[in-house]
Amino acid sequence: MHRITPLAAILVLIASNTAASDVHPERVVSLDYCADQYLLKMLPTSHILALSPDADKHFSYMRDAAAGVQKVRPLAENILNLQPDLVVRSYGGGPRIGSFLNQVGVKVLQLPYTNNLTEIRTAIEVIAEQLGVPERGAEILVEMDARLGAINTKRLTRKALYMTPTGVTSGSGTLVHEMLLTAGFENFQKQAGWRSLPLERLVYEQPDLVAAAFFDENAVQSERWSSMRHPVAKQQLRDQPTVMLQGAWTSCGAWFLLDAIEALAAK
Numbered sequence: 535m536h537r538i539t540p541l542a543a544i545l546v547l548i549a550s551n552t553a554a555s556d557v558h559p560e561r562v563v564s565l566d567y568c569a570d571q572y573l574l575k576m577l578p579t580s581h582i583l584a585l586s587p588d589a590d591k592h593f594s595y596m597r598d599a600a601a602g603v604q605k606v607r608p609l610a611e612n613i614l615n616l617q618p619d620l621v622v623r624s625y626g627g628g629p630r631i632g633s634f635l636n637q638v639g640v641k642v643l644q645l646p647y648t649n650n651l652t653e654i655r656t657a658i659e660v661i662a663e664q665l666g667v668p669e670r671g672a673e674i675l676v677e678m679d680a681r682l683g684a685i686n687t688k689r690l691t692r693k694a695l696y697m698t699p700t701g702v703t704s705g706s707g708t709l710v711h712e713m714l715l716t717a718g719f720e721n722f723q724k725q726a727g728w729r730s731l732p733l734e735r736l737v738y739e740q741p742d743l744v745a746a747a748f749f750d751e752n753a754v755q756s757e758r759w760s761s762m763r764h765p766v767a768k769q770q771l772r773d774q775p776t777v778m779l780q781g782a783w784t785s786c787g788a789w790f791l792l793d794a795i796e797a798l799a800a801k
Contacts, residue, residue, distance in 0.1 A: 558666035559581070559618075559619045559620035559641075559665065559666060560581045560619065561581070561583050561616070561617065561618045561619045561620070562577060562581055562582050562583060562618060562619070562620045562621075562622060562665070563582075563583050563584045563585075563606060563613055563616055563618040563620070563621050563622070564582070564584070564585045564586055564589070564621075564622050564623070564626070565586055565608040565613075565621060565622070565623035565624075565626025565627045565631070566586045566588070566608065566623055566624050566625050566626030566627075567586050567588035567589055567591065567593070567594045567785070567786070568624035568625070568645060568785075568786035568787075568788070569586070569622040569623050569624050569626065569645055570585045570586055570588070570589040570594060570596065570600065571594070571595050571596050571786055571788055571790070572622065572645065572661050572665075572788065573585065573622060573665075574589070574596035574599040574600060574603075575596060575599075575670075575674065575788075575789075576661070576662055576665050576667050576670045576671065576674075577665060577667065579599070579602070579603055582603055583604065583606075583616050583618055584603070584604040584605060584606035584616055584618075585600055585603050585604070585605055585606070586605065586606070586608065586626055587605045587606075587607060589603065589605060590605075592781065592782070593748075593781045593782050593785045594782060594785075595782040595783070595785070595786070595788070595790045597782070608623070608626040608627035608628075608631065609627075610627075610631065610634060610635070613627075613631075613635065613640070614635075614638065614640070618640060619640075619641065620640075620641050620642075620643060620664075620665075621635055621640055621641070621642045621643070622642075622643045622645065622661075622665075623642065623643070623644060623645065624644075624645040624786070632644060643661065643664050643665075645657065645661065646660065647787070648709060648787030648788075649707065649708065649709055649712070649787070650709065650712045651678075651682075651712060651716065651791070653787070654787055654788060654789065654791065655675060655678070657787070657788075658671045658674050658675060658788075658789065659671050659675070662674075674789055677789075678789055678792060681792050681796065682716070682792070682795075685716070685717070685718075685795065685796065685799045686718065686799060691720070692719055692720070692742035692743060693719060693720045693721065693722040693741045693742050693743075694714050694717075694719035694720070694721065694722060694741055694742065694743040694744070694745050694798065695721075695722035695723065695731075695741035695743070695744050695745065695770065695774075696710050696714065696721075696723065696745045696747065697731065697744055697745065697746050697747070697762070697767070697770065697771070698746075698747055698748050698749075698762070699748055699749055699760070699762055700760050700762065701730055701731050701760035701761035701762035701763070701764075701767065702728055702729070702730065702731070703722075703723045703728075703729055703730070703731050703732070704721075704723060704727070704728050704729070705721060705723040705724065705725045705726045705727055705728075705729060706721065706726045706727075707726045707727055708727065708728065709784070709787050709791065710745075710784065711723075713745075713784070713791055713794055713795055713798070714745065714798070716795050717794075717795045717796075717798035717799040718798075718799055719742075719743065719798065722741040730761045731761040731762065731764075731767050733761055733764055733766050733767060736766050736767070736769075736770065737766055740770065740773070740774060741770070741774060742774070742775070743774065743775050743776070743777065743798075743801060744770050744771060744774045744775070744776040744777070745776075745777055745779055745794075745798060746771060746776050746777065746778050746779060747779040747780075747781055747783070747784050747794075748779075748781035748784075749771075749778060750778055750780055750781065775801065777797055777798050777801045779794045779797060779798075780793070780794075783797075
């Protein structure tokens with residue numbers, strides 16, 4: 535006689551109870567803190583079965599709204615035990631969790647990667663539609679447009695340098711680059727993508743403004759070999775005009791990037 539393991543029993547239960555995809559999911563589970571933000575913004579908490587363990591951490595923008603909502607580790611057995619009708623993820627659960635859940639009849643909404651405000655707008659529309667709340671997505675977009683319209687978008691000749699405690703900065707092709715341009719600055723970092731701080735260049739040329747992100751979080755520590763430990767890097771924070779950006783504003787590609795844009799534009 536074969537012994538049925540707890541996970542096997544859960545798989546049988548899910549497979550037998552799974553019907554066609556519900557247009558308006560009411561038992562939703564999130565697997566990472568980027569997905570948490572969208573659920574907490576768009577759904578009533580009564581429709582959220584569980585959020586990721588990071589939902590109420592300092593780098594989670596919607597952390598206050600996550601209070602009192604169940605948290606779940608992104609493991610297959612934990613997820614299936616909740617019997618969700620929709621699982622939402624960005625990266626949580628690893629690269630294979632989506633296909634596995636689909637095979638046992640659990641619908642998975644994979645959040646798109648966003649590199650600019652246009653892609654964020656599209657993501658909001660798609661996610662709201664999949665969650666069955668397209669009107670909520672439309673409301674968020676209207677608010678975004680109003681806030682962007684209130685920003686003085688006159689192009690400045692001043693250059694801003696994005697800095698983090700780990701000594702990382704960002705050039706073209708990233709959401710941070712889009713953030714700086716939308717706020718009216720040129721990006722001091724000339725190379726594309728994510729890079730270490732350009733220490734050699736900073737010896738003879740300085741930015742007009744430093745956009746410092748994640749420095750407000752005590753949990754973030756500079757790595758032993760981080761370029762942020764170099765005196766030239768530390769000098770930027772000490773001598774240049776600096777805007778301290780909350781880590782939660784730039785931790786995921788979503789509507790709350792506007793908080794960072796507004797803070798920079800105001801400077």
